[in-house]
Amino acid sequence: MLVGGGNTRVSASDKFVTECFGGKAVSDNPQVLVVDDDAGIRDLLADYLAKQGMSVATARDGREMDERLAAFQPDLIVMDLMMPGEDGLALTRRVKSARDVPVIMLSARGEDIDRIVGLEVGADDYLAKPFNPRELLARIRAVLRRGNAAARPDAEGGEVVRFGPFALDLAAQSLARDGAEIALTQAEFTLLKLFVEHPNRALSRDQIMDWLKGYERDPFDRSIDVRVTRLRKKLEDDPANPVYIRTVWGQGYLFSPKGKAV
Known part of the structure; x- marks a missing residue:
């Protein structure tokens, strides 16, 4: 055919x-x-x-x-x-x-x-x-x-997700850039783990809150935005122009494992 x-x-x-x-x-x-x-x-x-x-x-x-x-x-x-x-x-x-x-x-x-x-x-x-x-x-x-x-678990350990120069160890709950560890709070790690498990998809604030919290949403809760801002400061060379955690206007946040700029 x-x-x-x-x-x-x-x-x-x-x-x-x-x-x-x-x-x-x-x-x-x-x-x-x-x-x-x-x-x-x-x-x-x-x-x-x-x-x-x-x-x-x-x-x-x-x-x-x-x-x-x-x-x-x-x-x-x-x-x-x-x-x-x-x-x-x-x-x-x-x-x-x-x-x-x-x-x-x-x-x-x-x-x-x-x-x-x-x-x-x-x-x-x-x-x-x-x-x-x-x-x-x-x-x-x-x-x-x-x-x-780009976001597949490491073949040897099975619990390491690599993107760009970063390696996220899911078992140890640690993040490293070119081998140098980056300190993450538990909340930051949990959010980053969610992003790497859903690459290249725009996740709304409500979806993120549902997955992370599992209880009724508060429309005035800006904690997700605060966490994203903190993560960007640790991941992005220029947090004002992010390439890993991008904002898709009207939809939410999108994690791009390839670090692709808009």
Whole structure:
């Protein structure tokens, strides 16, 4: 089956999940947002990826993408390049300025300049149309593996999370930068642990309070903001312009293991 080649045809074998990669399902139910103005491609990819164990939302343009992002926290976005209004390049640039979510760009033109510009504005991978959906699936898995590796527990100890120059020892409840220990209060450690367990996702103040405290929220409680400020002073080279614990306006705080600046 080739997608995006004019008449998209689905063979009988392509309808079965078990024939893709030996029947291996995608783990942890990754959430994917497909942005494409072609309804046929949107529907086909949504159905195909859902059969691989993914949660899929779709959008036909930038306006619908914004609506989905307001209610849906994707692990990855599949973005078409050529769309009316804001094109895929503009949308990718805008998304990347607000959140650390990987983007795979699709283009019917397949020209080198499109691929280069797409990568320059922040796309993590690029696929020319027409394409086999199994290749897209492989690329999605590869991009997600790269992103998850940034905050994966250390292979030897199993309790150490590394990001940038930092190592967070979950068992010892200690943080070190290039081997030099950084003093953390219990409250600071607990908050940082929560962030590293939910990388690249905007967490609202209410969500953080629910997870950390487990009791009824006080809308005037600013303790989370105070803790974030203190953590930034210990993690960031420039706390006023954070790259690890970023503020996503209207959504909350986002931990970026790669230390990616806005």
